Amino acid sequence: MEGPRIYSCSKCRSSIAFHDDIISKAFHGKKGRAYLFADVSGVDIGPKVDRPLLTGLHTVADIKCSNCHELLGWKYLKAYEVSQKYKEGKYILEKATIMKENW
Numbered sequence: 820m821e822g823p824r825i826y827s828c829s830k831c832r833s834s835i836a837f838h839d840d841i842i843s844k845a846f847h848g849k850k851g852r853a854y855l856f857a858d859v860s861g862v863d864i865g866p867k868v869d870r871p872l873l874t875g876l877h878t879v880a881d882i883k884c885s886n887c888h889e890l891l892g893w894k895y896l897k898a899y900e901v902s903q904k905y906k907e908g909k910y911i912l913e914k915a916t917i918m919k920e921n922w
């Protein structure tokens with residue numbers, strides 16, 4: 820039997836995101852590789868902050884596991900460069916903080 824392929828919090832194994840919601844794997848987080856997701860669940864979204872990234876200034880909010888409060892990545896709230904607008908409302912999860920479940 821095959822269920823949906825899920826990524827879970829690597830610390831407490833709460834379900835966080837579906838594999839099918841990955842938009843891109845070509846991102847870099849603070850801890851290395853990171854994935855861009857269209858949607859996540861089971862996270863708490865922190866206060867918004869302006870953060871200069873490699874691709875320009877963005878307004879982002881850190882996202883944490885709502886179960887164990889591990890920092891998982893961030894949400895893009897606003898991108899200032901036109902070419903980066905597609906990231907708005909999307910989520911970055913650091914590869915180091917998530918694990919595959921059901922694969």
Ligand SMILES: [Zn+2]
Pocket residue numbers: 828829830831832833884885886887888889
């Ligand atoms: Zn967790």
